[in-house]
Amino acid sequence: xxxxxxxxxxxxxxxxxxxxxxxxxxxxxxxxxxxxxxxxxxxxxxxxxxxxxxxxxxxxxxxxxxxxxxxxxxxxxxxxxxxxxxxxxxxxxxxxxxxxxxxxxxxxxxxxxxxxxxxxxxxxxxxxxxxxxxxxxxxxxxxxxxxxxxxxxxxxxxxxxxxxxxxxxxxxxxxxxxxxxxxxxxxxxxxxxxxxxxxxxxxxxxxxxxxxxxxxxxxxxxxxxxxxxxxxxxxxxxxxxxxxxxxxxxxxxxxxxxxxxxxxxxxxxxxxxxxxxxxxxxxxxxxxxxxxxxxxxxxxxxxxxxxxxxxxxxxxxxxxxxxxxxxxxxxxxxxxxxxxxxxxxxxxxxxxxxxxxxxxx
Amino acid sequence: xxxxxxxxxxxxxxxxxxxxxxxxxxxxxxxxxxxxxxxxxxxxxxxxxxxxxxxxxxxxxxxxxxxxxxxxxxxxxxxxxxxxxxxxxxxxxxxxxxxxxxxxxxxxxxxxxxxxxxxxxxxxxxxxxxxxxxxxxxxxxxxxxxxxxxxxxxxxxxxxxxxxxxxxxxxxxxxxxxxxxxxxxxxxxxxxxxxxxxxxxxxxxxxxxxxxxxxxxxxxxxxxxxxxxxxxxxxxxxxxxxxxxxxxxxxxxxxxxxxxxxxxxxxxxxxxxxxxxxxxxxxxxxxxxxxxxxxxxxxxxxxxxxxxxxxxxxxxxxxxxxxxxxxxxxxxxxxxxxxxxxxxxxxxxxxxxxxxxxxxxxxxxxxxxxxxxxxxxxxxxxxxxxxxxxxxxxxxxxxxxxxxxxxxxxxxx
Numbered sequence: 001x002x003x004x005x006x007x008x009x010x011x012x013x014x015x016x017x018x019x020x021x022x023x024x025x026x027x028x029x030x031x032x033x034x035x036x037x038x039x040x041x042x043x044x045x046x047x048x049x050x051x052x053x054x055x056x057x058x059x060x061x062x063x064x065x066x067x068x069x070x071x072x073x074x075x076x077x078x079x080x081x082x083x084x085x086x087x088x089x090x091x092x093x094x095x096x097x098x099x100x101x102x103x104x105x106x107x108x109x110x111x112x113x114x115x116x117x118x119x120x121x122x123x124x125x126x127x128x129x130x131x132x133x134x135x136x137x138x139x140x141x142x143x144x145x146x147x148x149x150x151x152x153x154x155x156x157x158x159x160x161x162x163x164x165x166x167x168x169x170x171x172x173x174x175x176x177x178x179x180x181x182x183x184x185x186x187x188x189x190x191x192x193x194x195x196x197x198x199x200x201x202x203x204x205x206x207x208x209x210x211x212x213x214x215x216x217x218x219x220x221x222x223x224x225x226x227x228x229x230x231x232x233x234x235x236x237x238x239x240x241x242x243x244x245x246x247x248x249x250x251x252x253x254x255x256x257x258x259x260x261x262x263x264x265x266x267x268x269x270x271x272x273x274x275x276x277x278x279x280x281x282x283x284x285x286x287x288x289x290x291x292x293x294x295x296x297x298x299x300x301x302x303x304x305x306x307x308x309x310x311x312x313x314x315x316x317x318x319x320x321x322x323x324x325x326x327x328x329x330x331x332x333x334x335x336x337x338x339x340x341x342x343x344x345x346x347x348x349x350x351x352x353x354x355x356x357x358x359x360x361x
Numbered sequence: 362x363x364x365x366x367x368x369x370x371x372x373x374x375x376x377x378x379x380x381x382x383x384x385x386x387x388x389x390x391x392x393x394x395x396x397x398x399x400x401x402x403x404x405x406x407x408x409x410x411x412x413x414x415x416x417x418x419x420x421x422x423x424x425x426x427x428x429x430x431x432x433x434x435x436x437x438x439x440x441x442x443x444x445x446x447x448x449x450x451x452x453x454x455x456x457x458x459x460x461x462x463x464x465x466x467x468x469x470x471x472x473x474x475x476x477x478x479x480x481x482x483x484x485x486x487x488x489x490x491x492x493x494x495x496x497x498x499x500x501x502x503x504x505x506x507x508x509x510x511x512x513x514x515x516x517x518x519x520x521x522x523x524x525x526x527x528x529x530x531x532x533x534x535x536x537x538x539x540x541x542x543x544x545x546x547x548x549x550x551x552x553x554x555x556x557x558x559x560x561x562x563x564x565x566x567x568x569x570x571x572x573x574x575x576x577x578x579x580x581x582x583x584x585x586x587x588x589x590x591x592x593x594x595x596x597x598x599x600x601x602x603x604x605x606x607x608x609x610x611x612x613x614x615x616x617x618x619x620x621x622x623x624x625x626x627x628x629x630x631x632x633x634x635x636x637x638x639x640x641x642x643x644x645x646x647x648x649x650x651x652x653x654x655x656x657x658x659x660x661x662x663x664x665x666x667x668x669x670x671x672x673x674x675x676x677x678x679x680x681x682x683x684x685x686x687x688x689x690x691x692x693x694x695x696x697x698x699x700x701x702x703x704x705x706x707x708x709x710x711x712x713x714x715x716x717x718x719x720x721x722x723x724x725x726x727x728x729x730x731x732x733x734x735x736x737x738x739x740x741x742x743x744x745x746x747x748x749x750x751x752x753x754x755x756x757x758x759x760x761x762x763x764x765x766x767x768x769x770x771x772x773x774x
Binding site: 266268283284285286303318320336338340353356 | 671673690691693706729754755769
């Protein structure tokens with residue numbers, strides 16, 4: 001079986017992290033975002049993954065070389081020379097996706113994090129016998145998204161309504177598809193949208209079915225949702241009683257600590273924290289709802305909440321970092337500094353407090 | 362050679378509760394003059410300075426606070442400094458000169474040759490013996506302590522012109538609208554007893570005016586006047602007497618500030634702590650203790666306070682009685698009042714923490730440290746609780762409040 005991951009472009013919404021690393025390689029819960037998807041695909045027997053990408057394919061392939069061998073999965077890139085929307089990349093990768101098997105293939109959006117119930121999706125796809133399956137997820141505020149109107153018992157999709165003003169349903173496109181190769185015949189090689197141009201036609205022929213995604217779903221393409229997504233992801237690890245979660249008297253709630261990270265005396269960590277490899281958390285530190293990337297040092301008595309600390313950064317003694325502060329790579333926050341929502345570009349030194357959310361160039 | 366017995370008394374004007382409103386929320390239960398700067402009541406600094414005057418026989422605190430509010434302090438300071446200190450309560454405000462005049466009999470009881478008059482809200486090094494020497498050299502009724510300030514800030518004070526050679530006071534204007542001079546009145550004076558007859562003359566003039574007022578009222582003419590026994594030193598005495606070879610000036614080049622706001626008390630605390638290095642080094646914590654907290658710069662810690670060895674304190678920190686500072690706490694540029702508890706890893710910067718307040722673990726009480734802006738220093742009133750991890754920035758919190766969410770640039774009623 002094959003799969004296409006829509007990686008896309010610069011990942012500007014996740015800057016300043018994506019100034020250092022392509023978005024799919026930004027760690028989420030101590031693992032590059034794209035590996036969450038590749039591992040899920042591997043687990044259900046996918047043998048080849050195509051990355052639809054329009055930016056830095058070499059960096060991606062270099063990075064993924066190790067994983068190709070380790071996971072025994074083939075990873076290739078299909079590079080767009082111009083943005084082709086959400087459907088165009090499928091046409092571009094047509095030759096890589098089609099083989100003699102005639103099996104359906106997966107399409108995943110790289111910004112999305114969920115439990116990836118791909119096995120159930122294959123069964124669902126086989127059971128309805130249509131041409132395409134899409135995963136949908138229930139949301140509280142459907143008016144912000146494209147709503148999928150479907151027949152509740154069979155899952156047959158009736159239509160798509162973009163940002164509805166009146167309530168038409170609360171299920172939205174979760175960005176996970178399972179498509180028969182014939183779908184590729186419906187897509188031209190030009191910038192085009194799968195939600196607006198391809199799926200409505202399949203739906204009109206009553207060959208498009210939607211499955212409600214069990215468990216959590218989050219688009220983690222921007223920092224606030226990244227932090228929320230970590231909470232949902234760790235919650236699901238907890239439900240599965242994952243041995244990866246840290247425990248101890250200094251831990252509150254769900255926390256991931258890489259085994260190479262060092263935690264000092266008198267710290268209080270959690271809930272919803274991920275501490276990456278090689279990090280040093282000195283004594284008396286408080287961490288909650290945050291991600292601490294590889295190689296970071298958090299000095300004594302610092303307090304960090306609702307923030308992302310980029311690779312190899314340092315946070316000074318008695319510093320306070322909170323409220324969606326995003327530190328890029330190699331940022332150094334001085335002792336006793338307060339950052340309230342500071343978004344700091346890579347390689348900066350912060351010597352005076354940031355009292356209100358602002359961007360430090 | 363004739364030997365005249367010289368005797369000096371000092372009068373410190375401490376004001377009353379109505380004046381103390383500017384010091385809210387710290388003046389609800391403590392008179393502003395007793396608010397601690399560098400660990401000592403504000404008024405203690407001028408009193409200690411008076412102690413250095415040769416032949417000082419008595420210090421009077423004059424104000425319209427209740428006597429009981431000062432009773433304890435007055436008795437302890439009298440013992441400590443071995444100088445009689447008395448509190449004299451006015452029935453109502455009389456103005457700075459009026460207050461002096463109102464208690465003239467008590468002040469003159471011991472027939473002093475010189476009378477110092479000091480405002481309690483002044484923070485300076487009080488070069489009182491030097492002033493007295495200068496005064497004796499100049500002659501006249503009195504000598505004012507003056508200082509040069511920036512031309513922009515001078516209009517908040519009494520601006521004056523002095524003769525550069527003779528130091529005579531040539532002209533005096535209180536808080537002028539247009540620039541007069543960058544030399545200002547520090548609110549510290551030395552007078553001979555003749556000052557009483559000068560004030561009396563103003564009184565008599567006033568009584569005439571009251572009579573005039575009455576006549577005009579009978580004639581149905583409007584006429585605004587102050588009560589006859591309210592005499593201000595600046596407008597009513599210094600202005601008219603300037604240029605008459607009666608008043609002289611003594612210029613200080615050391616520090617001087619007026620303590621008009623709670624925020625200024627942090628700056629003044631720093632100035633007094635720095636002065637302690639020369640006058641009272643025993644009051645400063647020396648950072649060489651092995652099992653003590655790390656200390657940076659000038660720090661005062663009351664002997665009854667408990668500070669954990671892993672805490673880092675300073676510069677400019679004053680910690681009052683029975684304060685408990687837990688492990689990993691960071692204190693900088695702040696005043697921590699009696700009975701406060703500061704829990705593990707909390708941070709306090711540019712702030713005043715009111716009596717009996719409690720700061721939770723990893724809480725943060727901070728401000729930008731701009732003494733001149735309204736919320737430039739964070740102030741927690743008495744018995745304020747800041748819960749774990751809560752951040753309080755550039756805010757004023759009135760007494761008995763519990764903060765469980767972070768606040769910034771707010772006044773919490």
